[in-house]
Amino acid sequence: MAFPNTGLLDSFAGVNQDPISGNNWSGSSFLAGDTGSLALISNQLTDATGGGTDTSSYFSLTKFGPDCECYITVATASAVTADVVKLLLRGQDPAPASMSGYELHVEKSAGTDIWRIRRRDMLVATQLGADMNQEIASGDAIGFAVVGTTLSAYYKASGGSWTLVGSRDDSTYMVAGYMGVKTNQASARAWKLDDFGGGTTSTFTVPFPVTILDDFNRADNVSLGGNWTEGVNGKGTAAQITSNQVTVPAANSTSSICAYTAGPTGLRLACQMSVTGSTFNSADEYGISFTRTANTAQGYHVEFDTTGTDVVAAIYNDVTNSPLIWTATGFGDLATNDIIGLTIVDDGVACSFEVWIGRSGAWTRIATIIRGGAQYLAGPFYPGFRIKYDTELMDNFGAAVLPDSTVVPRVDSSSRRSSSRRFGPF
Numbered sequence: 322m323a324f325p326n327t328g329l330l331d332s333f334a335g336v337n338q339d340p341i342s343g344n345n346w347s348g349s350s351f352l353a354g355d356t357g358s359l360a361l362i363s364n365q366l367t368d369a370t371g372g373g374t375d376t377s378s379y380f381s382l383t384k385f386g387p388d389c390e391c392y393i394t395v396a397t398a399s400a401v402t403a404d405v406v407k408l409l410l411r412g413q414d415p416a417p418a419s420m421s422g423y424e425l426h427v428e429k430s431a432g433t434d435i436w437r438i439r440r441r442d443m444l445v446a447t448q449l450g451a452d453m454n455q456e457i458a459s460g461d462a463i464g465f466a467v468v469g470t471t472l473s474a475y476y477k478a479s480g481g482s483w484t485l486v487g488s489r490d491d492s493t494y495m496v497a498g499y500m501g502v503k504t505n506q507a508s509a510r511a512w513k514l515d516d517f518g519g520g521t522t523s524t525f526t527v528p529f530p531v532t533i534l535d536d537f538n539r540a541d542n543v544s545l546g547g548n549w550t551e552g553v554n555g556k557g558t559a560a561q562i563t564s565n566q567v568t569v570p571a572a573n574s575t576s577s578i579c580a581y582t583a584g585p586t587g588l589r590l591a592c593q594m595s596v597t598g599s600t601f602n603s604a605d606e607y608g609i610s611f612t613r614t615a616n617t618a619q620g621y622h623v624e625f626d627t628t629g630t631d632v633v634a635a636i637y638n639d640v641t642n643s644p645l646i647w648t649a650t651g652f653g654d655l656a657t658n659d660i661i662g663l664t665i666v667d668d669g670v671a672c673s674f675e676v677w678i679g680r681s682g683a684w685t686r687i688a689t690i691i692r693g694g695a696q697y698l699a700g701p702f703y704p705g706f707r708i709k710y711d712t713e714l715m716d717n718f719g720a721a722v723l724p725d726s727t728v729v730p731r732v733d734s735s736s737r738r739s740s741s742r743r744f745g746p747f
Contacts, residue, residue: 324475324483327520333361340369345382351415366514379415379501386497391519392464399511404429406512408465409501411494422498425465425474438472438489449489469689485693528591529662529684531721538565548583553612554620554639571711580612580703589723592704593662598714608707609663622707623663645690667700
């Protein structure tokens with residue numbers, strides 16, 4: 322996805338500040354054990370005199386987010402194995418004894434440098450997923466973004482363009498927080514940093530409701546009709562129309578995914594469907610799908626699990642059968658007449674998904690997932706739905722193409738005010 326979407330906050334030009342305390346930076350460290358804070362020395366950010374080798378400072382102007390990003394140029398990279406530079410997002414209570422939030426950890430290695438995305442809970446660090454690898458050299462830049470539950474690491478070679486190193490998922494800290502910078506080094510001022518940017522990234526205009534394409538108000542039938550292709554995304558089972566709603570035969574034991582092949586199709590789509598069944602149990606899972614037009618055995622789908630008291634959703638890559646699972650706390654379980662929605666934006670580098678629930682005329686985005694690399698299937702796509710058991714009933718399928726304006730959130734760095742273009746006709 323596009324990165325960065327925010328402007329420069331500090332170029333570190335001006336008189337030395339040792340430690341740094343002006344231009345909206347804290348004058349103290351934010352992690353217990355750090356021997357000092359950072360400093361502005363010779364128009365670069367480095368550790369303060371007497372600060373030792375473990376140093377940190379946070380940008381104290383305001384909290385940013387929940388969706389936010391930050392980035393910094395590594396003017397001079399340490400050449401010593403195990404030396405580290407870090408970026409902080411969604412920092413909660415950035416006092417040395419109690420800081421929590423997310424960090425991007427970039428560590429020099431005798432081999433290819435190590436990148437990690439970690440969560441800190443009252444200082445305790447938990448690594449999210451496996452190590453990632455990307456060499457970092459003087460003049461390169463590192464970036465960190467959190468959108469919904471997705472945390473993403475970015476790299477830019479000197480004179481090059483930003484690329485996604487990898488993403489991880491976590492839903493522990495879903496509120497705005499502070500941004501910060503931290504260094505660990507064997508000798509003082511091994512890291513020298515420049516051009517710090519970031520801020521809140523705008524959320525898009527709500528893309529729902531979309532045009533209803535099929536209300537299923539026709540005679541009962543074991544087929545959905547000519548506008549549909551059934552049993553796609555590697556699922557061989559068809560759905561059926563019963564009492565003007567969609568379900569599956571009672572003998573069905575596998576998922577049915579159905580694509581609306583009459584259109585619309587595209588790289589940017591929104592899709593929705595009503596949950597009309599009145600029976601919810603641990604086996605019921607309602608879903609929305611996107612199917613590749615070039616190969617209807619491939620695609621993605623999201624499942625809404627009706628177990629427990631909170632929404633549990635998982636997006637699946639239907640080729641690798643790999644789920645990206647999260648629990649959306651605070652939204653309650655699905656109920657009759659809720660509407661489930663999913664958007665996809667395929668920009669040629671990665672796919673971004675947003676999961677929505679509509680209730681009583683109001684739509685709420687409950688999660689965002691961004692995936693590239695091995696998880697990435699290139700569109701265009703058909704919209705559709707996923708259903709598994711005859712206890713499930715769904716109705717009123719709708720879909721629409723999202724205009725290009727879905728990917729232009731910007732923040733003006735001088736005013737700190739965010740804005741985004743509207744979706745258009747929705």
